Amino acid sequence: MPVSDFQPVIGLEVHAQLLTQSKIFCGCSTAFGAEPNRNTCPVCLGMPGVLPVLNERVVDFAIRTGLALECRVNAKSVWSRKNYFYPDLPKGYQITQYDLPICEHGKLLIDTPQGEKLIRVRRIHMEEDAGKSVHDAGGGQSLVDLNRAGVPLLEIVSEPDLRDADEAVEYLKALRDVLVYLGVNDGNLDEGSFRCDANVSVMPKGSSTYGQRCELKNLNSFRFVKQAIEYEISRQVDVIESGGKVDQETRLWDVNKGVSRSMRSKEDAHDYRYFPEPDLPPLHVTTEVIEAVGHALPELPRAKLQRFVSQYGLPAYDARILTAERPLADFFEACALRYPDAKKLSNWFLGELLRLLKEEGSTVSSVRFTPAQLAELLGAVDQGTVSANAGKDVLAEMFLTGRSAPDIIAEKGLAQVSDTGAIEAVVDDILAKNAGEIEKYRAGKKQVFGFFVGQVMRAMKGKGNPALVNELLKKKLGD
Amino acid sequence: MQLTDLTMLELAEKLAAGQVSSVEATRACLERIQRVDPKIRAFLRVDEAGALAAAEASDARRKAGTPASPLDGVPVGLKDLFLTEGLETTAGSRVLEGFVPPLDATVVRLLREAGLPLLGKLNLDEFAMGSSNESSAYFPTHNPWDVTRTPGGSSGGSAAAVAAREVFGALGTDTGGSIRQPAAFTNTVGLKPTYGRVSRYGVIAYASSLDQPGPMTRTVADAAALLQILAQHDPKDSTSAPVKTPDYSAALEQGVRGLKLGVPREYFAQGMEEEVEASVRAALREYERLGATLVDVSLPHTQYALATYYLIAPAEASSNLARYDGVRYGLRAKDARGLKELYSLTRERGFGPEVKRRIMLGTYALSAGYYDAYYLRAQKVRTLIREDFTRVFQDVDALVAPISPVAPFKLGEKVDDPLSMYLMDVYTLPCNLAGVPGLSVPCGFTKAGLPVGLQILGRAFDEALLLRIARAFEREHDFFRRLAPI
Numbered sequence: 001m002p003v004s005d006f007q008p009v010i011g012l013e014v015h016a017q018l019l020t021q022s023k024i025f026c027g028c029s030t031a032f033g034a035e036p037n038r039n040t041c042p043v044c045l046g047m048p049g050v051l052p053v054l055n056e057r058v059v060d061f062a063i064r065t066g067l068a069l070e071c072r073v074n075a076k077s078v079w080s081r082k083n084y085f086y087p088d089l090p091k092g093y094q095i096t097q098y099d100l101p102i103c104e105h106g107k108l109l110i111d112t113p114q115g116e117k118l119i120r121v122r123r124i125h126m127e128e129d130a131g132k133s134v135h136d137a138g139g140g141q142s143l144v145d146l147n148r149a150g151v152p153l154l155e156i157v158s159e160p161d162l163r164d165a166d167e168a169v170e171y172l173k174a175l176r177d178v179l180v181y182l183g184v185n186d187g188n189l190d191e192g193s194f195r196c197d198a199n200v201s202v203m204p205k206g207s208s209t210y211g212q213r214c215e216l217k218n219l220n221s222f223r224f225v226k227q228a229i230e231y232e233i234s235r236q237v238d239v240i241e242s243g244g245k246v247d248q249e250t251r252l253w254d255v256n257k258g259v260s261r262s263m264r265s266k267e268d269a270h271d272y273r274y275f276p277e278p279d280l281p282p283l284h285v286t287t288e289v290i291e292a293v294g295h296a297l298p299e300l301p302r303a304k305l306q307r308f309v310s311q312y313g314l315p316a317y318d319a320r321i322l323t324a325e326r327p328l329a330d331f332f333e334a335c336a337l338r339y340p341d342a343k344k345l346s347n348w349f350l351g352e353l354l355r356l357l358k359e360e361g362s363t364v365s366s367v368r369f370t371p372a373q374l375a376e377l378l379g380a381v382d383q384g385t386v387s388a389n390a391g392k393d394v395l396a397e398m399f400l401t402g403r404s405a406p407d408i409i410a411e412k413g414l415a416q417v418s419d420t421g422a423i424e425a426v427v428d429d430i431l432a433k434n435a436g437e438i439e440k441y442r443a444g445k446k447q448v449f450g451f452f453v454g455q456v457m458r459a460m461k462g463k464g465n466p467a468l469v470n471e472l473l474k475k476k477l478g479d
Numbered sequence: 480m481q482l483t484d485l486t487m488l489e490l491a492e493k494l495a496a497g498q499v500s501s502v503e504a505t506r507a508c509l510e511r512i513q514r515v516d517p518k519i520r521a522f523l524r525v526d527e528a529g530a531l532a533a534a535e536a537s538d539a540r541r542k543a544g545t546p547a548s549p550l551d552g553v554p555v556g557l558k559d560l561f562l563t564e565g566l567e568t569t570a571g572s573r574v575l576e577g578f579v580p581p582l583d584a585t586v587v588r589l590l591r592e593a594g595l596p597l598l599g600k601l602n603l604d605e606f607a608m609g610s611s612n613e614s615s616a617y618f619p620t621h622n623p624w625d626v627t628r629t630p631g632g633s634s635g636g637s638a639a640a641v642a643a644r645e646v647f648g649a650l651g652t653d654t655g656g657s658i659r660q661p662a663a664f665t666n667t668v669g670l671k672p673t674y675g676r677v678s679r680y681g682v683i684a685y686a687s688s689l690d691q692p693g694p695m696t697r698t699v700a701d702a703a704a705l706l707q708i709l710a711q712h713d714p715k716d717s718t719s720a721p722v723k724t725p726d727y728s729a730a731l732e733q734g735v736r737g738l739k740l741g742v743p744r745e746y747f748a749q750g751m752e753e754e755v756e757a758s759v760r761a762a763l764r765e766y767e768r769l770g771a772t773l774v775d776v777s778l779p780h781t782q783y784a785l786a787t788y789y790l791i792a793p794a795e796a797s798s799n800l801a802r803y804d805g806v807r808y809g810l811r812a813k814d815a816r817g818l819k820e821l822y823s824l825t826r827e828r829g830f831g832p833e834v835k836r837r838i839m840l841g842t843y844a845l846s847a848g849y850y851d852a853y854y855l856r857a858q859k860v861r862t863l864i865r866e867d868f869t870r871v872f873q874d875v876d877a878l879v880a881p882i883s884p885v886a887p888f889k890l891g892e893k894v895d896d897p898l899s900m901y902l903m904d905v906y907t908l909p910c911n912l913a914g915v916p917g918l919s920v921p922c923g924f925t926k927a928g929l930p931v932g933l934q935i936l937g938r939a940f941d942e943a944l945l946l947r948i949a950r951a952f953e954r955e956h957d958f959f960r961r962l963a964p965i
Contacts (some may be wrong), residue, residue: 049683085822086804092801275795278795378499
C-alpha cells in the first residue's frame with residue numbers, strides 16, 4: 001500500500017514554561033540567562049530536609065489555561081513524584097501531577113483546508129522543570145546548571161485527534177497563541193519555553209484501531225515538527241510495507257541530518273514509580289476561585305479575530321494579522337477608537353506600521369507615537385493636508401521620533417499644495433515643454449496622461465494635491 | 480546533687496533566680512559528656528564553642544531581664560537528623576559524612592530563638608531506620624541503664640544523652656516509634672506530636688508522611704515546656720498544620736479523675752515479656768485508683784500496621800533518599816567511571832545494609848505491576864487504621880498501652896534478624912500511620928533494673944491531654960528521680 005493508503009494519528013504533548021517571577025516550589029527567580037546555578041536555593045538544589053511550598057500563581061496560570069481551553073477544572077488534584085535518576089534532577093524525582101491533574105477534557109479549534117476542526121485536550125497538569133546538563137564541557141566532564149530546576153511548567157496533552165503534520169503545526173500555533181494571549185507563556189520555541197513532543201502512529205485507512213505509536217522528541221521549531229512528523233509517518237509506513245512491525249520507542253529528531261533516531265526502546269523505558277507526593281497536600285480549588293479567574297480571562301485569539309471581522313468589517317486576512325499578537329490588536333483598537341475608517345487604518349497597519357516594526361526588529365509595544373497621533377496623521381491625509389505618499393514618510397518619522405504629524409509636515413515642508421493657481425502654473429509649464437507628448441495623447445495614446453501627472457508631481461516635489469493635478473491636466477488637455 | 484541532675488524546669492528556675500548561669504550549666508553538661516560519653520557514645524558531634532557562645536548570650540539576656548523564653552539558657556541536644564547551619568549533619572550515614580548544611584531546621588531555629596544552647600548532634604540509626612541505634616554508620620549508642628544493652632532507636636542517642644544527664648533535654652524524631660521506644664528504654668519521657676504539629680522543614684526525611692519531630696526529656700513538665708517552643712505553624716512545611724498552640728503546661732496538674740482511658744486489647748498480644756506487661760498493667764490500675772475509668776476497646780486493624788508501615792515508609796524512603804547520588808554534596812565515589820558507576824558506587828558505599836534493605840523494599844512496592852498490590856493496598860489499610868482510632872476516640876479520651884513488647888535488649892542480639900527487629904515497633908507504628916499523638920512515660924523497672932515505658936495515645940492535637948495523663952502518673956511514681964547508674 002502506498003503512503004496515501006495509511007492514516008496517520010498524532011497526539012501532542014506540550015511543555016510550556018510559565019511566566020511567573022519565581023519558581024514553583026521556592027522563591028528563586030525564573031529569569032532566563034543568569035549565570036549558571038545563580039538562581040538556586042536549598043529547595044531547588046534538593047538539599048536534605050528541605051520541603052516544597054507551592055507558588056499559588058502557578059495554580060492561577062493553570063486554571064487560566066484550563067478555562068481558555070474549555071477544560072473541566074478539578075476541585076481536587078494531586079501532586080505526585082516521578083522518580084528517576086539524572087544529574088539535572090536534584091531530588092531524584094520530579095514533582096508533577098499524575099492520576100489527578102488540575103484540568104481535563106478541554107478542546108481547541110484549529111483551521112484546516114477542510115474547515116474548522118476540534119482537537120480535544122486530554123489534560124493539563126502542573127510540574128517542575130529539571131535543570132540543564134551541559135555535556136562535553138571538556139576534560140570528559142559534564143556540567144549541571146540548576147537555574148531551570150523548579151521553573152513551573154504546564155504539560156498540555158492533546159487527544160490523538162490530529163491527522164497530519166500540518167494539523168499538528170496548526171494546533172501548536174493555535175495553542176501557543178492562546179498561551180501567549182493569556183500571558184502565561186512567552187511562546188518561545190528556540191529558548192525551550194514552549195516545547196513539544198509528538199506521538200505518531202499510522203493505521204490502514206478505514207481502520208479504527210490505532211497502530212503502535214512512537215514518541216518524537218527535540219522538536220524545537222514548527223518546521224521541525226512538520227519535518228519530523230512527516231519523516232516518522234513515512235518511516236512507519238516503510239516498516240509496515242516491508243513486512244515489519246513498528247516498535248514502541250522514543251525517537252530523537254536530528255535537525256542537521258533531517259532524520260530521527262531511536263533514543264530508547266520500550267525495554268529501556270523508565271519505571272517512574274509514581275506515587276502521591278507526601279510533602280504536598282492535595283490541591284483544592286474552590287468554585288469561587290475558578291469563577292474569579294474566568295471573569296479575568298482575556299478575549300482569546302479566535303474570538304478576537306471573529307470580532308475584528310464583524311465589528312470593524314475587516315477582511316479575515318487583515319483580522320488574522322492584526323490579532324496575531326495581543327499588543328498589536330490592542331494598539332489597533334486604540335487607534336480605531338480615534339479614527340473611524342477601520343479598513344483604511346488596517347491598510348496603514350499592514351502596509352506601513354508592520355514594515356517599520358520589521359525593519360527595526362521591534363514590536364508594537366515599543367512604538368513611540370500614540371494612537372491619537374496616528375489618527376491625526378490619517379485625518380491629515382484624508383483632508384488633503386498631506387498626500388498619502390508623503391504621509392508614509394511622516395509616519396516613518398513619527399515612528400523614529402514620536403513627534404506629531406503636524407510638526408513633521410511643517411518642518412519638512414511636506415504640506416500638500418491645494419492652491420489651484422499654483423498647480424495650474426506648473427501644469428501650464430509642463431504642457432508647454434511637451435508639445436510632442438500632447439500630440440500623442442490627442443492621437444489616442446491615453447497612457448501619456450500618467451507621464452504628465454508624473455512630470456507635474458516631480459516639479460512640485462510630490463506636494464501637489466493629486467486630485468487637483470488630475471483635474472487640471474484633464475481640463476487643459478481638453479478632455 | 481549535681482547540676483546536671485536537675486530537670487529542665489528546675490534549671491530554668493535557678494537561671495531565672497540568678498543562682499546559676501547558663502554558662503555554668505553548659506559547662507557542666509560538657510564536662511559530663513567528656514566523662515560519660517565514652518561509655519554511652521550518644522554524641523556524634525559536640526559543639527562546645529557554639530553551645531558556650533549561646534550560653535553567654537543567654538546569661539546576658541537573663542541579666543538584662545529579657546529572657547527569650549522560660550527555657551532560655553537550658554542546654555539541649557539534637558538528633559543528627561536536624562539540619563544545623565554550619566555544623567555537620569550526617570543522619571548517621573556515611574553518605575552525608577562531612578555535609579555542612581547551609582540552613583537550620585525550623586525547630587533548630589525556634590530553639591535558638593528561645594535561647595537554648597545546643598550541645599551537639601546525637602547518634603541515631605542511619606536515616607532513622609532502626610530500633611536499636613545499631614544501624615548508625617558510626618557506632619552504636621549504649622543504654623545508660625546497662626551499657627551492654629541498646630537505648631532503642633532510632634532516637635537512641637537523644638534518649639541515652641537525656642538519661643545519662645549529658646543534656647537537659649533533646650529533640651528526636653518519630654516515624655514508627657523512634658521517640659517513644661527509646662524513651663521507654665531509658666526511663667525518659669518522649670512525645671511524638673500529631674503529624675503536622677511540629678515543622679519537618681530541615682529535618683532529613685525518612686518517610687515524609689510519618690516523620691514527626693518531638694521533645695525527649697526526663698519529666699512530663701519538661702516535655703510540655705519544650706513542645707511549647709516547637710509547636711509552631713511553619714509556612715515552609717506544607718504539611719504543617721495552621722493550628723493555634725495551646726498552653727501545654729496549663730492543665731498539667733489537673734489529674735485524670737473522670738477521664739475514660741481505653742485499653743486496646745490488640746496491644747496486649749502474646750509474646751510480650753511478662754515483666755513489661757506487669758509494669759504496664761500496674762500503671763493501668765494506678766490510673767483507676769486515680770479516678771479514671773478503664774475501657775476495654777478494640778483497634779481491629781492493628782495486626783496490619785506492621786505490614787502497612789513496612790510498605791509505606793520504605794516506599795517514601797526509596798524516593799526521599801534518591802537525592803544522595805554523589806552529584807551535589809556528601810559522599811562521592813571519585814574513582815567512578817561514568818554516571819551510572821558514580822551513582823552505584825556512591826550509594827553502595829554510602830548506605831548501610833538496613834538503608835539498602837528499605838530502599839529495595841520501597842522501590843519494589845512502587846514498581847509498575849506491584850504498586851496496586853502493595854503501596855496502594857497499604858494506603859487503604861492505613862485509612863482503616865486511622866478510622867480505628869477515630870472510632871475509639873468517640874468513646875474514650877485517650878488510650879493507654881505498652882510501648883515495646885520487650886525491655887531493652889542486648890546490643891547485637893537482633894542485628895542479624897531484621898524481622899524480629901521490625902516486630903519491636905508493633906505497638907508504636909499505628910500511631911504514626913494514624914497521625915495521632917503518642918507519648919511515652921516511665922512506668923517502672925524490671926527486676927534487672929531495666930526501664931519500662933507506658934504509651935498514651937490521643938486524638939489529633941490533643942497533646943495537652945496526653946501530657947496531663949502522663950503527669951498524673953508521674954506525680955505518684957516519680958521514676959524520673961531514679962538516675963541511670965552511669
